[in-house]
Amino acid sequence: MAGGVKKPVNIFRLQDLGEPKEVFNWRLWFAVFSFGLLGAARGVDEGLISGAFNSKHFQGTINYSSYTTVEQANIKANVSSMVQLGSVGGALIAFLICDKIGRIWATRQLCLLWVLGIAIFMGANGNLSAIYAGRFIVGLGVGQTPVVGPVYIAEIAPASVRGLCTCIFTGFVYLGIVLAYFTNYGCQVNLGDTTAARWEVPTSLHVIFAVLIFVLSLFQYESPRYLIKQDQSDKAAQVMARLRNLPPGHDYVVQEINAIASSHREEMEATAGSGWLGILKEAFTVPTNLYRVCLTICAQILSQWSGAGSITLYAPDLFKILGITGTDRTLLVTAVFGIVKLTAAVVCALFLVDFIGRKRSLLLGITFQAVSMIYVAGFLTAVPELGGQEGYVLSPSQSGLSKGAIAMIYISGFGWALGWNSMQYLLTAELFPLRIRAFCTSLAMAFHFANQYGNARAVPNMLLPLKLGGISPTGTFWSFAIVTVLGGVWVFFMVPETAGRSLESMDRLFSLPWYKIGRYGNRNADRSDLESPHIAEEKVITGRVVLDEVEKKA
Template sequence: MAGGVKKPVNIFKLKNLDEPKEVFNWRLWFAVLSFGLLGAARGVDEGLINGALKSKNFQDSINYASYSTVEQANIKANISSMVQIGSVGGALIIGRIWATRILCLLWILGIAIFMGSNGNLSLVYFGRFVAGLGVGQSPVVGPVYIAEIAPASIRGFCVCTFTGFVYLGIVLAYFTNYGCQLHLAETQARWMVPTSLHIIFAGLIFLLTFFQYESPRFLVKTGKSDKALHVMSRLRHLPPDHDYVRHEINAITLSHHEEMEASKGAGWLGILKETFTVRSNLYRVGLTLGAQVMGQWSGAGSITIYAPDLFELLGLTGTKESLLVTAVFGIVKLVAAIVCALFLVDFIGRKRSLLLGIACQAISMIYIAAFLSATPELGNEEGYVIPANSGKLRASRGAIVMIYLSGIGWALGWNSMQYLLSSEIFCLRLRAFCSSLAMCLHFANQYGSARAVPDMLLPVREGGISGQGTFWFFSAVTILGGVWVWFFVPETASRSLESMDRLFSLPWWQIGRYGNREAEVLDEAERVGGEKEGEMMSRSGSRVEEEKGMAYEAERRV
């Protein structure tokens, strides 16, 4: 390391990796902010759509009242989940800066079609699908770009800003719905004004991309090493010849060359073969698949989308009241996401934070399931109201608090880790493809969950499994997810992206428990080997100088 490098003090790091203080500069934070905003794409959509579905004007425009209860549940599920269907395809579009611009344009186009549908249910579905093609790229581009530019010691914090903006979008959407419910008459403006948040965020993100640099790792991958060095120098606020910048670029270049050598520079067929036939890569694909399945079917994501309906299911009456409580729910999740980003993922580590979040979710889901089992009238008897001043009413308020606790658990756990895992654990050559694959799985599972929940909540006599059955299902998945994380997910905090392979050097059944310990042993061996090599080179250099001196002295005497 170059002389004069100061050791920054940062209480948010799990380990201090001796990065120069200049690394933590405004260009880094501006880039993190710009691409973190992509999280709002998901948050705004999840927070707004239920408000539109509850608008009487929107319901009248699609003749919602003319359908049966089961058909209404299907329409609600289709409209809510159509973005996820489009997102499965959108997640396949791989890139960084240009991918962001394309996703913003698709996002705006889809929302414009949705707002201009004029009650045509087919256009409503199509507009939501096109918007999904844009929204689906956001959790691929955002976390991957941030992970590739962030210093290792705060990479978890930086990537979690994406999650934070998911919740910021949710909060803004919830409060916009609540404000319009209070102050706007039941006209088109009642649901169109909140929906315009989509266009505002998409336009802002589109403009910000013109002030950003391409990812240095992406530039190395595309053969632009000189430009990668220049961009890394700008992002790190250090000269191009600084040891820290040179070391980072050299590590990225060497890692990429090793990957290309191992794959003989093969194209897409080689990437597919390397992903699914190399045992350690296949294990990583399994981790991302497991994270998406366990996370999405744990129920917390569905609670975000259908929060007003679920608060009413738990005994809260009145549309305004349910929207207000939903808005507060969004704030709770936003605060939890900030706490997770600042104090957990880089301080106590990814795995511990994830297990803590899963524990909060499990407690809340079990309580809600038990409450609904003890009060089977809720959701099964139309118009049933919990008697005032009864024990059931107090238990109902407890269930509402547990919805908040589930949101905290989701923010601390699955909702952060599903992005972190896919953006960190893959090598540079496979990162874009595998992150895209992970997000396809993400949206496919989110579609399945969002599509299924309205039908699951229906009474048994109408083909559902009722509220209590739904939450017992969520409880079982959450507990299963905790066991899976304990045994199979390794700790990735404070490790450079180029050294992730060391976590997967053990047999698959040992990686989750002992992978990080083995990686640290390999790190130490490399460090000691490097010191010995340097010492040998130094001794060799001294010996050469000594021999030169002796030869010079002999020549002088002659």
Template sequence: MAGGVKKPVNIFKLKNLDEPKGVFNWRLWFAVVSFGLLGAARGVDEGLINGAFNSKVFQHSIGYENYNETEQANIKANVSAMVQVGSVAGALLAFLVCDRIGRIWATRQLCVLWILGIAIFMGHGNNLSAVYAGRFIAGLGVGQTPVVGPVYIAEIAPASVRGLCTCIFTGAVYLGIVLAYFTNYGAQVNIGDATPNRWLVPTSLHIIFAGLIFMLTFFQSESPRFLIKQGKHEEALKTMSHIRQLPPDHEYVVREIAEIRAAHEEEMEATMGSSKIGVLKEMFLIPNNAYRLYLALTVQLLSQWSGAGSITLYAPDLFALLGIEGTTESLLASGVFGVVKLVSALGCALFLVDVIGRKRALLIGITLQAIAVIYIAGFLTATPELGTVDDYVLPHYKLGPSRGAIAMIYISGVGWALGWNSMQYLLTAELFPLRIRAVSTSLAMTLHFANQYGNARAVPVLLLPLRSGGITPAGTFWFFSAITLLGGAWVWFFVPETGGRTLESMNRLFELPWHQIGRRGNDDADRLDMVIDEKQADMLGGAAEHVDDAREKRVSKEAHA
């Protein structure tokens, strides 16, 4: 092989792309973990807010007991979902700051917003309006995390392990959830409801994570792809060399930078350096970009309304609904639920997403999720008193099915971690060309948080009895079941396999007519990989000559020394 590049053996990869062994180094993994921790922003909030809200001290401070059942459901939904409201605006803001000030400074400013919002929330817990305002501001920061984190990781990761690297972000979501659940549990056991510390101590976990991520950014380098987009080619080469731990004149580094430059220049030439309005036209009017946007947006829609996010957010309430008695017990069950999701996400990252491919992992996850929510819906249909009759006690003969429904909550978490939750970030981060990557990801994440808000806002009301304006717990889970099945069919027909491809070669997946991409796109792209664009071939040829010249000069200099 040219240049003496060795082919490393790696069981975590779908394809071996002849990457030098040295590219999988500590700098890469340190950067991946640093930006992957941004995923904890969502996880910490989802895991904390329900437990914090259920604290008697917090409820008393906002006068919760003075409202009727429907008003209480609406207040709970508003407090829980206000971060998602802010996140909608944050996701829209993300592409502006991400493309203007870069991935590093975008991360720093979102951490500042995140800390500021949580500080307001913690400092004014006795004022419902201030609670809403603080959580909204925190959402402005949190909403940027699924844009900045996955985009940066996808842009620095070698193609063969890009799925694994991006799924570190997903794993951090569950790390945040696990720590949040067990922090709530520990506060309930050791502090109790007698003091404000019951909800203030767990909530401080937000500030710990935001502060840690902020500090880690000072040890990281800017994305080479962003630098090329800014015209800083020499800096991009040095940065890529630093991240890959290879000399700047190494064949692999030079080839990688040349491919990025060629793809970017091709995009610029095709669009003639058009304005911001031109970027939007590229997104919606160029057919293969429009199809990618369709995939990214539909993933957000179907994943959020499959119900798994709501199960995470309201896990203590759902465990109590299905038969686990007591606040402490439901919090402990929620903590175990978080551990199950974390282990599943790590398993997906290590052994599935880059080994069997994105699409197969997604279909396996959706299948598990569908089995779980259909079982829960059936159990709740057979036990209509749950959630509709106050102080209802399960008869002895239904305890077994109740335990089965509780187990299915865990199985739904496994399915969600293997499927939708990984792909809603991974596919969105890797589908788009460099020129429209940030704005397209931002738009997809805006829809993500809009749907997450709608789901989080609606579920407490949907779970209410018919007399109170809900559709009952059984009706809610049948709704989730229908969306999950619809999502599985959609993935089978429309989503192509993106694993094992460089970001610059992703365009080849979308050369077929739209109705054939999901079923034949990957095979067709593999054939197109054999044909290199003439302009890119010229650039790569020049890059190879540069490598030879640089190598000769270096050897001559070393010999002279």
């Protein structure tokens, strides 16, 4: 360093990529916060719906007790999972909306859909059809959040902290869950179980977050990468300068914009005049892109069927199965579960994802999750009465094992937050070229919600005894354990490391044959890709100038 003065170390960055200190400023963090808050949409719903549904007043409005056990399981599954079903449609249309009206207006319209759906749900007055319709419309809005939020954040974040910034979205998922769990618990204790306020007050969290996100969007600027895609390079440079807290003419800003524009220009030249058909063709016929599509889709399937998402959704019911008695106590234990997952998400965002890398963090989380699922499945195998006898009383020895199983549920949540739930958004947002990024992210999130819907819809029926058509709690947790272990093996062999790379350099990871990418892709990539984007672009420009001179002489 000049003058022998060392630059301050930022422990939250994978490495120093040469960014000016002005890059890490309040405007960047405010934008990341505003769009990260979109993560709370899913968290609030997942944390609220089970507790709200279990309130006696809500059940009374739909005459829940008049149905058979199997019908009750189906109704609960339908109400709980209808948001996921709507989210499949929301994720599919998100890329059209993002590319048509931009990331900012996409955020505003999804907030309006979100509020409309909640209004229908709360005003249904016990009509199951209206309840389903309202929840479905909520899903159309919420389903766009994991496309719009991570894509915007990934597009504005410097490479050295992109993992941290994108994981803030995941952190807000868990903040939403914690607030929802504790709101359920507080209303249960203070408002009683037989009043409308018991479930209506927690449900109002949806409206609070939707309005807050809408208002924050009024103070944000469009993504520079989207502006370049719309041939607004001058405006993109102005926005990038604002985000980087540097003058528009600063070398770093100019070279970063040039790198983005150059990459997009090459994509457009390769697919000139092909329109939407060209996007589909580029995604599914270019081998490196097809591998990335398969990578993100497989990640969604394996993550959702590992069971952690359904544990979040049905946590009060599952804690009851493991021996927790009393509604108040069940909700309190569930709320603590939310805090554990939030803590794990914060640890992952601050200390792991950009420090030890995406892949190691993912494998670490899967290991925690696998051990936990195997323990819980083994416990339920040893004490099958918990899944088949109402009011079964544990013996002293079984009580100790039960506490261990509850602790393992906490550990599984910790592992989920460290691994799958952070990485599924981050990898999806940063793997794809700009031209197909919104489409491929939407496709991946559609698979995310389709599998989440399938899992959320199936779990209440899976938990039923064999004689009622289920596979029992024991079979349910063994199936989760098997999928989790398979997911770990798949990640080890198939998923490359993406930490520290600019979005425009990801192609280098996929230059090997598909069966070698997971193990050797990062080593094979040119190490110069890990340099600052402005340095990489400088090399690209220099190379092109030399090439032009050679061609002229020829």
